[in-house]
Amino acid sequence: MGVKHGRDYGEILTDLTEAVGRISDGYLFFEMDPEEWKELPQESKLEVWEALAEDLFFALGNEPMIEVGSGVIIYDKDTHRINILVGEEDLASVVLI
Numbered sequence: 471m472g473v474k475h476g477r478d479y480g481e482i483l484t485d486l487t488e489a490v491g492r493i494s495d496g497y498l499f500f501e502m503d504p505e506e507w508k509e510l511p512q513e514s515k516l517e518v519w520e521a522l523a524e525d526l527f528f529a530l531g532n533e534p535m536i537e538v539g540s541g542v543i544i545y546d547k548d549t550h551r552i553n554i555l556v557g558e559e560d561l562a563s564v565v566l567i
Contacts (some may be wrong), residue, residue, distance in 0.1 A: 472528045473545050473552065475566040479527075482564060486523040487516070489554045489562035493541035496522075526552075 475482055490496060497507035499522065510518070527535060530545035530552065537543075541561065544553045552564040 472531045473548070473566060474547065476550075477566055482566060483523055483527065485562075485564045486527060486552060487520045489518070489552075489564055490526065490538060490541070490543065491519040492525055492561050493539050493554070493556060494557065495539035495542060498539040499537075 495504075496519075497504070500518065507515075522538070526538075526563070529536060530543065534545045534547070535542060541554055541556045544555065545551075545553055546553055550566040552566065554561045
């Protein structure tokens with residue numbers, strides 16, 4: 471189903487891809503160890519983050535909070551945002567409208 475949005479999906483996906491890529495240990499979501507992740511070419515990492523961002527966009531419509539490594543992705547339907555947190559730190563917010 472995905473989250474409700476009024477903004478262009480492509481722009482949201484770009485912002486969400488960049489945001490989840492900022493989670494330093496996000497590779498744990500894919501059950502990879504640091505060495506495996508380090509060996510991946512940057513282009514492959516970007517493809518992985520984009521695929522994850524797309525999956526998150528649709529999954530957050532049913533599950534409003536998803537852990538990615540030490541980060542948490544939260545859909546706030548009241549403010550029409552997807553928030554990316556690591557611990558108490560707000561890494562990024564993706565505006566949906």
